[in-house]
Amino acid sequence: MTKEFDDKLDRTAQQLATEISPERDLWPGIAEAIAAPKRSRWTPMLAQAAAVVLLVGASSAVTYIATKDSSGPVVSVAPELVFEQAAFGGNYHLGPGFQDARNSLRDDLDIELARLSDAAREDVQANLELIHQAIIEINKALEQEPDNVLLQQKLLQAYREELTLLRRVGGLTRDVMRRNDI
Amino acid sequence: MAALLTAAGSDYSWEMVSAPLTTVANEDAWIRRAQRSDARAFEALYRLHVGKVYGLCLRMTGNVSEAEDCTQEAFIQAWNKMMKFRGDSAFSTWLHRIAVNTVLGRIRKSKREQDRVQAVNDVYTTRLDTGDSGELRDLAEAVDRLPERARHVFVLHAVYGYSHDEAAAMLGIATGTSKAQLHRARRLLAQQLEGQGFEA
Numbered sequence: 001m002t003k004e005f006d007d008k009l010d011r012t013a014q015q016l017a018t019e020i021s022p023e024r025d026l027w028p029g030i031a032e033a034i035a036a037p038k039r040s041r042w043t044p045m046l047a048q049a050a051a052v053v054l055l056v057g058a059s060s061a062v063t064y065i066a067t068k069d070s071s072g073p074v075v076s077v078a079p080e081l082v083f084e085q086a087a088f089g090g091n092y093h094l095g096p097g098f099q100d101a102r103n104s105l106r107d108d109l110d111i112e113l114a115r116l117s118d119a120a121r122e123d124v125q126a127n128l129e130l131i132h133q134a135i136i137e138i139n140k141a142l143e144q145e146p147d148n149v150l151l152q153q154k155l156l157q158a159y160r161e162e163l164t165l166l167r168r169v170g171g172l173t174r175d176v177m178r179r180n181d182i
Numbered sequence: 183m184a185a186l187l188t189a190a191g192s193d194y195s196w197e198m199v200s201a202p203l204t205t206v207a208n209e210d211a212w213i214r215r216a217q218r219s220d221a222r223a224f225e226a227l228y229r230l231h232v233g234k235v236y237g238l239c240l241r242m243t244g245n246v247s248e249a250e251d252c253t254q255e256a257f258i259q260a261w262n263k264m265m266k267f268r269g270d271s272a273f274s275t276w277l278h279r280i281a282v283n284t285v286l287g288r289i290r291k292s293k294r295e296q297d298r299v300q301a302v303n304d305v306y307t308t309r310l311d312t313g314d315s316g317e318l319r320d321l322a323e324a325v326d327r328l329p330e331r332a333r334h335v336f337v338l339h340a341v342y343g344y345s346h347d348e349a350a351a352m353l354g355i356a357t358g359t360s361k362a363q364l365h366r367a368r369r370l371l372a373q374q375l376e377g378q379g380f381e382a
Contacts, residue, residue, distance in 0.1 A: 005372055008380075012321050013340035019233035020240055022250055027228055029254045034221060034261045 105166035112169045124169055131162045213273060217264045224264070227273070228257055234274055235281045241337040242285045244326035252288060256281040282338070282352040289330065317380055324374040325367075332367035335360050340367075 113121050138155040145151060209230065215223030235256055240249035259280050267276055325333060325341075331353075338349035339360065350360040 005376070006368055009321075009368060009371060009375075010340055012317055012380075013325075013336070014343070016241075016318055016322060016325075016341050018237050018342055020237035021233050022236045022253065023246070024250070026232065026236070026250055026254050026257075027225060030228065030257045030261075031221065031225070033254070033258045034224070 102163060102166070105163070105169075109166065109169060116169075124165065127165055128162065131158055131165065134158045135162070209273060213264075213267065213269075216261070217267070224257075224261055231274055231277050232257075235277055238278055238281050238337070238342065239285055241322075241325070241341060242282070242334055243288075244333070248288065252281065252284050255288070256284040259284060278342070279352055282334075285334075286353065320375060320378050320380055321371070324371050327374065328367055328370055331355075332363045332370060335363035336367040336371075339364055 113124065116124065135155065135158045138151055138158060142148065142151050142155060208226070212223040212226045212230075216227055232253065236249055236253045239252035239256070240246065243249050243252060256277065260277055263280070267273065325336060328336060334353055335349055338344045338352060339346060344352070346357050346360040346364070350357045353360070355363075
């Protein structure tokens with residue numbers, strides 16, 4: 001193998017066709033795959049869930065204002081954050097393991113937040129507020145449709161996210177929330 | 183002249199058009215439409231790029247049916263990832279990366295099913311026709327016989343012109359490994375080709 005050989009090899013390699021047409025049209029298989037139920041299957045379900053949430057969204061604010069004074073344990077931990085009583089629609093309740101972990105974490109939240117930088121604190125508060133809003137909306141929707149599995153899953157996910165965020169803030173690593181807690 | 187799907191407003195029609203002007207003018211619009219889940223715009227992108235993607239898959243796999251499957255899979259992946267295309271690189275380069283990942287993914291999978299795949303290949307392997315002739319055909323066939331890694335590096339670097347850094351990133355290997363594999367590929371090609379009158 002010489003430099004001359006390498007040079008010729010490179011020159012010849014550069015002449016090899018880089019665009020080659022397949023012998024058959026591959027598009028029908030692709031078209032079938034991208035139109036498969038995977039995308040469309042979830043769209044009606046999500047649309048249905050979104051519609052339910054939107055439907056109750058307007059009334060949820062009024063309901064929230066009307067009931068917040070008598071809704072039991074509402075703990076204010078920071079000017080921007082209000083923790084709702086954890087609930088899972090009208091027919092389900094979050095178990096004591098989750099409640100204890102949540103209570104413990106939120107009790108320490110103000111102290112932990114004070115240790116964060118302003119920017120980080122604002123991020124945490126904004127994220128918690130977002131999750132709380134989602135929890136409120138989904139809970140209200142569940143009151144209308146208590147057996148809606150998608151909404152139940154979304155609510156469980158929101159509680160998990162809240163717990164994860166609280167754990168991160170508190171630096172705790174215990175895994176205390178399980179499906180059985182509901 | 184090439185048959186391409188052209189977009190005019192929201193209407194599409196098959197026309198015989200001059201490829202370079204049409205592709206440059208319409209590709210961005212097709213990409214934006216495909217990002218909004220417009221399958222017809224994505225088909226236009228497919229028609230525009232299928233030759234490049236299939237060519238790469240064919241050079242890398244050396245097998246027609248594998249290359250067809252890889253091409254289809256690569257475009258399906260591209261459809262699913264359209265929203266992630268930000269235009270940081272050319273759309274064709276982005277597609278090439280997806281195609282390389284698809285080829286590598288299929289190879290990893292096929293290694294787990296090696297016996298079955300080998301049995302199928304023994305029966306159904308189709309001789310690849312890349313349109314090359316003479317010395318080019320000799321080289322193409324010699325490249326096809328290279329070991330996998332050496333073949334991949336040679337195809338990306340020597341045939342498609344990617345730098346060692348780019349080829350290494352696509353293949354998930356170190357730049358030094360890419361250089362070493364290219365050296366290995368050249369040595370093996372020399373052994374194959376010098377006996378066939380392929381001389382400097």
